[in-house]
Amino acid sequence: MEERTLTDGTVWLSRPVESDIEAIVECCQDPAIAEWVTIPVPYGRADAEYFVRTRSAEGWAAGSPCWAIRLGEHDRLVGTVGLGVRPSDEGSAEIGYWLAAEHRRRGLMSRAIALACDFGFDSAGMGLTRIHWRAFVGNHASAAAVRAQGFRYEGLARLGSVLRGSRRDHWMAARLNTDPPGPADGWPAGV
Template sequence: MEHRVLSNGTIWLSAPTADDVDAITECCQDPAIAEWVTIPVPYVRDSAVTFLEEMVVPGWAARSPTWAIRPRAGAPVVGMIGLGEQDESAAEIGFWLAPAQRSRGLMTQAVELVCEFGFHADGLALERISWRAFVGNYASAAVVRRAGFRYEGMSRLGSIQRGRRRDHWLAARLRTDPPGPSDDWPAQFISARTPSTQGPGVP
């Protein structure tokens, strides 16, 4: 598929390129990203190169696009978000954001833009976008809850991160779900503090 730039005038989402390698490498030094995202540790420059060559390029060639999150057109990368194809009508969303950009609502805006593209007939024409995050990642849960995802439960030891199995939460948004925050999440998510914003799907 062709690269698609997404923007709402506040943030810009565009395919990461080789020019972004150093910025990606710097962002991924953050311990919180390493805690919640399935990235290599330590994360070195070659890790970013491999990410571009083995995930970003083939992903765009198929139906698994990855976007760099930027505060303006042409600005350095401050985060990453992507859709991983599960079948012809379903995908999984994943994301991370650099520490200095958190708690500003940027990731919620990015998720909403990506979902709009994913569901639109001129985008991927998806019926379902799912989300999963390691148990404890309340920040990621807060983002998708605000973006209309509905909680679906917990999978015991359902994910693996650097050789260790971990429990993860599940949620999803359907094309037919109403926009706006979802109100069907357990109370623990409503009251939780959210100091970081990451999800496991985009290394």
Template sequence: MYEHTLTDGTLWLTRPTGADIDRIVECCQDPDVQRWTTIPVPYQRGDAEDFLDRVVAPSWADNTPVWAIRTVEGGQVDGMIALHARGPGTCEIGFWLTPDHRGRGLMSRAIALVCEFGFAPDGLALERITWRAIVGNHPSAGAVRRNGFHYEGLGRSAGIQRGERVDEWFAARLRTDPAEPTTWPS
């Protein structure tokens, strides 16, 4: 896949590069990024280098891109968002954002850009985008809910985070679903 920048004029989603390594390491020190993701803890420079070599590079080659979220064109990394292959016509969305950018609707905007590209016939032409998160990650759930994802259930001990079993929430959006907020169980 060719590198494809996504933007709405407020956010720029671009491929992370070696120039971003120090910033990625800095961002991954955030306790919430560590709490809700499966990144290694402690997170060190070698982890960021491995991420670029073993996750980012192959993802673009396999049409499942990883984007750095930037709030200034050509600016520093303020988060990550990615689509991971989960079978024919299906990808799973995953993301994180730095603390100073949370609560401003930026992740909802990034998800909207990625879903638009993912479902577009001249993008990835996906039929379904799934999401999962460790139970309790309400900000992540809110961001996908605002983008038309439908709650699909709870998976007891469905995930593993640093060797421990965790319960997970599941949701998905179909290509035919409108990008409008959905109602989830409390």
């Protein structure tokens, strides 16, 4: 897959590069990221190097793009968003993301999700039919971000995910290429 930079004029999404390694290490020290994202803990420089040099590069090569979230075309990385595709499930991808603490609650992640979904559904991008999301129960900020972008709640997977050796419940939602963007109805109270 050819790498693509995406922007809406407020956020820019581009492939993570070597100069992002220190920012990734700094951001991933946040206990809130470690609580909700399946990253190594403690998170060190070698983890960020692997993410940038191997995982991101292989992801783009295999049709699973990962972007650095930036507030200007050449600005410092403040988060990541990606669309992971499994070879046995063509036409579908799982969205995953995190954002540095000081940039939360400003609508930036919703913008990044919108850009990633637009690229994912676009026939000139990935041509996906479905983008699904899952998050550990209690991650209300993640749920709010996808709900704002048209993801429909699909249920609860009891002990459906593993985080550092412990099974946890997770919520599930998805957006189809035929679903309109914008806030989705039908989410249960408290999610």
